[in-house]
Amino acid sequence: MVKEIFTFLVGGKAGEGVKKAGSVAADVLAGMGRNVFQMDDYMSLIRGGHNFSVVSSAPRKIYSHYMKADLVVCFDKRSYDNHSDQVAEGGILVYNSDDKDGMNGMGVPLTSEAKKYPVRNLMFGVGAVAILCAALGYDKKYTDDLIAQQYPKGTEDNQAYASTIYDHVFPEIGGKFKLEEGDTVRRIVFGNQAIALGAIAGGLSVYYAYPMTPASSLLHYLAAQAEKFGLAVIHPENEIAVMNMAVGSSFTGAKTMVGTSGGGFALMVEGFSLAGITEAPVLCVLSARPGPATGVPTYTEQADLNFALSAGHGEFLRIVASPGTLEEAFYLTAQMLDLVWKFQTSGILLTEKHLSESSTTIELQPDNIISAGGVEFQGNGYKRYLDTEDGVSPLLFPPSHEVIKWNSYEHDDLGITTEDPYWISRMHDKRNKKIDALKKYMKSINTVNVYRGEHPSNVITYGSTTMSVIEALKYGQINPTVVQPVYLNPFPVWEFEEFKDQTNIVVEQSSTGQFADLLREKAGIRIKEVIKRYDGRPFDPMELSKKIKEGL
Amino acid sequence: MVKEIFTFLVGGKAGEGVKKAGSVAADVLAGMGRNVFQMDDYMSLIRGGHNFSVVSSAPRKIYSHYMKADLVVCFDKRSYDNHSDQVAEGGILVYNSDDKDGMNGMGVPLTSEAKKYPVRNLMFGVGAVAILCAALGYDKKYTDDLIAQQYPKGTEDNQAYASTIYDHVFPEIGGKFKLEEGDTVRRIVFGNQAIALGAIAGGLSVYYAYPMTPASSLLHYLAAQAEKFGLAVIHPENEIAVMNMAVGSSFTGAKTMVGTSGGGFALMVEGFSLAGITEAPVLCVLSARPGPATGVPTYTEQADLNFALSAGHGEFLRIVASPGTLEEAFYLTAQMLDLVWKFQTSGILLTEKHLSESSTTIELQPDNIISAGGVEFQGNGYKRYLDTEDGVSPLLFPPSHEVIKWNSYEHDDLGITTEDPYWISRMHDKRNKKIDALKKYMKSINTVNVYRGEHPSNVITYGSTTMSVIEALKYGQINPTVVQPVYLNPFPVWEFEEFKDQTNIVVEQSSTGQFADLLREKAGIRIKEVIKRYDGRPFDPMELSKKIKEGL
Amino acid sequence: MDDLGTNAENTWCPGCGNFGILNAFKKAVLKLEEKGIQRENIVISAGIGCSAKIFDYINLSGIYGLHGRDIASVQGIKFANPDLKCVTFSGDGNAMGEGLAHMLFAAKRNADITIIMHHNSVYALTTGQVTPITNKGWKGPSTPRGSVEEPLNPLTLLLEAGATFLARGYTAKIDHLTDLIEQAIEHEGFSFIDVLQPCVSWNNTYKLYNELTYVLEDEPKTHDEALKLSRRIDKLPIGVFWRDEKPPFHDALYGSLNPSINSLSREKRLEMITNLLKF
Amino acid sequence: MDDLGTNAENTWCPGCGNFGILNAFKKAVLKLEEKGIQRENIVISAGIGCSAKIFDYINLSGIYGLHGRDIASVQGIKFANPDLKCVTFSGDGNAMGEGLAHMLFAAKRNADITIIMHHNSVYALTTGQVTPITNKGWKGPSTPRGSVEEPLNPLTLLLEAGATFLARGYTAKIDHLTDLIEQAIEHEGFSFIDVLQPCVSWNNTYKLYNELTYVLEDEPKTHDEALKLSRRIDKLPIGVFWRDEKPPFHDALYGSLNPSINSLSREKRLEMITNLLKF
Numbered sequence A, B: 001m002v003k004e005i006f007t008f009l010v011g012g013k014a015g016e017g018v019k020k021a022g023s024v025a026a027d028v029l030a031g032m033g034r035n036v037f038q039m040d041d042y043m044s045l046i047r048g049g050h051n052f053s054v055v056s057s058a059p060r061k062i063y064s065h066y067m068k069a070d071l072v073v074c075f076d077k078r079s080y081d082n083h084s085d086q087v088a089e090g091g092i093l094v095y096n097s098d099d100k101d102g103m104n105g106m107g108v109p110l111t112s113e114a115k116k117y118p119v120r121n122l123m124f125g126v127g128a129v130a131i132l133c134a135a136l137g138y139d140k141k142y143t144d145d146l147i148a149q150q151y152p153k154g155t156e157d158n159q160a161y162a163s164t165i166y167d168h169v170f171p172e173i174g175g176k177f178k179l180e181e182g183d184t185v186r187r188i189v190f191g192n193q194a195i196a197l198g199a200i201a202g203g204l205s206v207y208y209a210y211p212m213t214p215a216s217s218l219l220h221y222l223a224a225q226a227e228k229f230g231l232a233v234i235h236p237e238n239e240i241a242v243m244n245m246a247v248g249s250s251f252t253g254a255k256t257m258v259g260t261s262g263g264g265f266a267l268m269v270e271g272f273s274l275a276g277i278t279e280a281p282v283l284c285v286l287s288a289r290p291g292p293a294t295g296v297p298t299y300t301e302q303a304d305l306n307f308a309l310s311a312g313h314g315e316f317l318r319i320v321a322s323p324g325t326l327e328e329a330f331y332l333t334a335q336m337l338d339l340v341w342k343f344q345t346s347g348i349l350l351t352e353k354h355l356s357e358s359s360t361t362i363e364l365q366p367d368n369i370i371s372a373g374g375v376e377f378q379g380n381g382y383k384r385y386l387d388t389e390d391g392v393s394p395l396l397f398p399p400s401h402e403v404i405k406w407n408s409y410e411h412d413d414l415g416i417t418t419e420d421p422y423w424i425s426r427m428h429d430k431r432n433k434k435i436d437a438l439k440k441y442m443k444s445i446n447t448v449n450v451y452r453g454e455h456p457s458n459v460i461t462y463g464s465t466t467m468s469v470i471e472a473l474k475y476g477q478i479n480p481t482v483v484q485p486v487y488l489n490p491f492p493v494w495e496f497e498e499f500k501d502q503t504n505i506v507v508e509q510s511s512t513g514q515f516a517d518l519l520r521e522k523a524g525i526r527i528k529e530v531i532k533r534y535d536g537r538p539f540d541p542m543e544l545s546k547k548i549k550e551g552l
Numbered sequence C, D: 001m002d003d004l005g006t007n008a009e010n011t012w013c014p015g016c017g018n019f020g021i022l023n024a025f026k027k028a029v030l031k032l033e034e035k036g037i038q039r040e041n042i043v044i045s046a047g048i049g050c051s052a053k054i055f056d057y058i059n060l061s062g063i064y065g066l067h068g069r070d071i072a073s074v075q076g077i078k079f080a081n082p083d084l085k086c087v088t089f090s091g092d093g094n095a096m097g098e099g100l101a102h103m104l105f106a107a108k109r110n111a112d113i114t115i116i117m118h119h120n121s122v123y124a125l126t127t128g129q130v131t132p133i134t135n136k137g138w139k140g141p142s143t144p145r146g147s148v149e150e151p152l153n154p155l156t157l158l159l160e161a162g163a164t165f166l167a168r169g170y171t172a173k174i175d176h177l178t179d180l181i182e183q184a185i186e187h188e189g190f191s192f193i194d195v196l197q198p199c200v201s202w203n204n205t206y207k208l209y210n211e212l213t214y215v216l217e218d219e220p221k222t223h224d225e226a227l228k229l230s231r232r233i234d235k236l237p238i239g240v241f242w243r244d245e246k247p248p249f250h251d252a253l254y255g256s257l258n259p260s261i262n263s264l265s266r267e268k269r270l271e272m273i274t275n276l277l278k279f
């Protein structure tokens, strides 16, 4: 059986190596030159519960996992209950016969075999990998080498275990799946890694963050890379410190970024407003999860949009952009770092758990990256808040013979506090000029992705949902035009003129349809239907394609 | 000379009794049965600088101070420089001849006379009061009594000083202004006092706040009234504590309110979102000043509108309403307290320095007040988040045999944490139902004030700017219809149908025109012109009436 | 005791110290019931973290608050209804990191609440980062080269802030911990228990604590003795470190008023306001 | 010295203790210049309050931050450019109230910054409310019946948090204060000066401080002595209370890296990333 798309799903308890098995599967499939997309679904706990990892692959670029899998491996009864009906036609279901028997599919004694070894940690995952290897027709040598490479701890036990499991399943499923090889072997990158690398490429020097899912892996990745790239990566006492420290660091000219999720961002908004009035270039990565409040920490949602668009008291330029794919996350992060420096203001890279924590094969052109910059002052008589034609004042950094004052109060052009009506309104005007200047600049760059289709209607979406939409259209072989605003504030209305009165379907992960409202309210878009999902799970391309078809 | 409107303006340094003189003047004028409006303009400092107080009065209800004054008293040169061109036709300018002489107007040796007394604190203010009494034709006895009543400390010195100043000016200006008496003597109330009294009337039990101008006087007033009314009024370590404590208090059934300005509110938004998901009834008074960040603490602006409308991560019902007058502030605060309890959610009473800190004669009908309420549970098997038709679950408070769990995580109907897609989307739906239920309810109450006029066009405004608009129209004798949405979220679009395509002029105190955008985007209002002011000062009715005339 | 549990799925790692806290707390509630404190008068709160999950497992009313803010919310409950016994379960990251100011101020004002701090020296639920009380050198994902900071000491800080009841317990000494929890809840005023809580997944300290802990024979008599004891690291005393008497905040501020109950009637309020607005 | 001032209008009350801090600071800068520390290498910050207005009056670069957050912002400056000497002026409400956690953590991590705390025991700019270090009984507008809380002690808390330089000064002893400021700025690591600052408008403590303050002869040698001294209230010692040596945070975390200067070139970064993405 040769299939274009091949999906592997592995489910079990946290601590059993589910995610790792998914990653290894992704590597195996990527090693065939295929493109892969891995989505990890896990609960907010450390051991137990129910996690699963699903890896879809294709010779072509693939934008989403599929919930119907060709090979499903379940470590326990709960996984079985959750996933036994997600086996694709002609697919295989493998379950742990020690946990419950007499079920459909193929039973494998994962537990009793594992018990023969001292360290059982992650071992089920190793078993899943062995099952995958067998199903794909790889031999034992390949499997052994793979285990050696991917499980450096306790390799021998793991190899022995893998071998047993392999032998168990091979007779029945060996070589069941013949997959087309792809053109080239690509790196797999996870979303927050793409963001981190984009930031570094764009010139990042300092990163502050307090851990918060799903932004934590950005902190972890950057902390691990700090020494190599000469970065300061700091985890302070709380998010308020994070934002206020970031303003301090940007004062020195260091390109500074912070990252968090909704609750942490809520704590940052006072400092965000500080960045607004001091005109401090600070970029915040806001990776959303379902809210309000603590919400559902390890799942995905797009419900922080409105909050992001108007976060912070008072009026100032907030640049908000959201990447549609992991590739875009890489370039866009660098571009946003550039923009906050060019326009000296605060910016938000808005993303979601689904992008931050999913992985995919990726081809990046680091050379295409934009490096963050800004106008630097030359000469004497520096005025921090010089009112210029576009409202952007030249920058200067300490140490300097000139005095550079950033001020959280309203101020005159020297940065000295004022209560004078003249300066109050003038500084409002100055800052507002930057909004116009940015809009003008945005007209010279790509702010909306348009994937032209032949069907005379459009699907409008944004953020990580873009990936779901693209894959759904591919799967469903429908081709409306896909319109994805990358920039959300200022909203690039000028790009929407042509779509305004066409048949538009909006797809988003929010319960109130914030994005649809934004389109209607800011760009006057007529909307036929809004497809929403807000149970914390990303869209599945099959289901979504059906919904889009119905809507068109 | 008999005038309808009489305005008294007194200017000097902080600490010289400027504001007190304004209040005494307001009392004097109110004592004549007239209506008064007092606006205090002061810098963020304790001694020195330049403050002024302006009190306008009329036999009819008056909605604003006027910047052209009939009697101007300047304590120092700076005041003279600021206000000497603000004397109305036929008006009188009195200045301190010890600070600078040879100027227009009438010089009085305020300083050298004051030096004769040990305590000079506030004494200039006493002088200003004496000047007012003389100009209004009050005799010395009246003046003496007034001083005794208003300046209980150092009364005799103050009376002696007042007498000297009175004698100085009487020959020239004695009885210059003959004012029409009004119908009845009314109480003078300041904005935050109206809010405080409205809250108390509505059932307030607990108030938390951290001081922040222009919300501080709400804390101070409530702290002073706490014992009398049996309230807990607490000033904790910061605004984050304030909001999270408030959620805790509302858990017990106590009607709880908090108050702050933009920067403090920014710190509260995480807790605000907590109120959203726990469905905690909490009312926040957000009294705005110019931003961003520290901005201009003692001045006025309406730039926190968008922030208030979507504050907090995630999706939940945020009720936002803004009073147009001090009377409305009284009733609306009680009504908002009621609504947050009825719909178990967080609400914002959005106001501005101009309302919070201005004073006016007021006639209140406490009986018209609404008392805060909510559905209370009866019976057994309590479920905190029972999904009902309108999404509102019955309330129950500890101690109870039933278990009552409020949860910041997404939860099932018992309030137990969940990651189950079923409950996640169901609870989103449940909370969203409250939005619809509230909208339905809002259709049964007054959500938009419409002051019908004869001119075939409308002036749309909100918040304290409403007062400026009404007075400007009275002054300019123009009568377009004034439309003032009291509720801003959910926005009462249904009330705007008739105005949509008419000639609309918007008046607001923001630099980007947030309110105009809201009208355009939410209600599809066609807008001819937006009149904005954003130098921290409220509109002056004369100037504003000119602008409105031009716009019509 | 069973009915003090809930149907929520327990998602702690097998062997986690948090089980000890759960058991000790339930036992303490039963004992308090014997003494006449009804369970419905005990309300609980929790921040966010593994520790905080205990909220779902105890069948008592309360608020599952925000990370670091439970200490504020639980005070809010107390201040509005002083009749309730208010306990919050705080992770060490929660209480000493995000929530440090709230805890110190609760001690300062002698808020009549009980804080049970789950001391595992990691941000466990967010995968093992350093907390403010983690030892220098800790290699967590945010400090891959080892944390460079000295830990804070919760007990000495709280002593300086004016706490009136301070204790330390150990999850493996359930009866001892039960007793501490009972005393803490009974204490009128601020009470805090530093509970040594091994985290088997990120920081398994059972062996260490089994070796180092010992039960205090005598409670320190002076502030200085308490300080000294709190600083010990060669051995880890468990027991009551400090006890003092001061009027609780609500009492000092508004005496016997119970704001959630003693609300004036609508009529009374309106009458008083009408009078206030009359001349 | 004149050129250390600005054209900003000074809006402090005549006689305010803040003038003493302004003068002492300017003097200290001149003295440091004599020692070779150039003024452009000194940057300042401030929170919000009367105290913070000093930012406008000193002709040095820096950030006028948020209420309570200056201590975070000034650390942000330091961490990004460790070559700069970083000083912040914090009101006591600012440092001990809204900003308490930032201050304690700055001490804990030994951030190489100097905090000059204007100790006037009131929120002066917001009209005289109680601060966390105001004595019990204070009748401010938020505590009309008198505050019911005991004050915190900034020095003992900072000692417990691990501060490496602690001192107390008095605004009326300008030369002494100058000397303390100089030493604090020179100190490598966290430094804090508790400056007794009479507020003539809300809390005029000149008489009290003139009576109670005395200049310390010897610096305490031990932590215990420092604690004891910090607790004295019968007399108010001024001088250096504590001095310790520990590597400053930036140094411990990333050695000699100066993030704002030693940024890798674009080429180098892209090359490294390309390599990282290759097999």
Ligand SMILES: Cc1ncc(C[n+]2csc(CCOP(=O)(O)OP(=O)(O)O)c2C)c(N)n1
Residues within 6 Å of the ligand: A210, A211, A212, A213, A239, A263, A264, A267, A294, C047, C048, C049, C050, C051, C052, C067, C090, C091, C092, C093, C094, C095, C118, C120, C122, C123, C124, C125, C126, C131
């Ligand atoms: C404002 C905010 N920031 C960050 C988080 C993410 N977060 C959840 S739990 C936690 C740490 C928990 O550590 P601790 O309090 O020690 O609890 P433990 O898991 O160790 O019991 C963090 C940082 C959050 N929920 N909210």
Ligand SMILES: Cc1ncc(C[n+]2csc(CCOP(=O)(O)OP(=O)(O)O)c2C)c(N)n1
Residues within 6 Å of the ligand: B210, B211, B212, B213, B239, B263, B264, B267, B294, D047, D048, D049, D050, D051, D052, D067, D090, D091, D092, D093, D094, D095, D118, D120, D122, D123, D124, D125, D126, D131
């Ligand atoms: C978040 C926030 N809350 C409140 C305020 C209002 N505020 C400004 S200054 C101040 C207190 C200042 O007291 P302190 O720090 O002691 O300075 P002082 O005026 O006494 O020098 C407050 C509460 C603010 N600016 N920001």
Ligand code: SF4
Residues within 6 Å of the ligand: A046, A047, C011, C012, C013, C015, C016, C017, C018, C050, C051, C120, C124, C125, C198, C199, C200, C201, C202
């Ligand atoms: S990670 Fe640690 S603290 Fe969390 S449940 Fe597991 S053992 Fe307990």
Ligand code: SF4
Residues within 6 Å of the ligand: B046, B047, D011, D012, D013, D015, D016, D017, D018, D050, D051, D120, D124, D125, D198, D199, D200, D201, D202
């Ligand atoms: S109010 Fe106090 S602290 Fe502020 S300037 Fe006046 S004297 Fe100084």
Ligand SMILES: [Mg+2]
Residues within 6 Å of the ligand: C049, C091, C092, C093, C118, C119, C120, C121, C122, C123, C124, C131
């Ligand atoms: Mg912990």
Ligand SMILES: [Mg+2]
Residues within 6 Å of the ligand: D049, D091, D092, D093, D118, D119, D120, D121, D122, D123, D124, D131
């Ligand atoms: Mg102070």
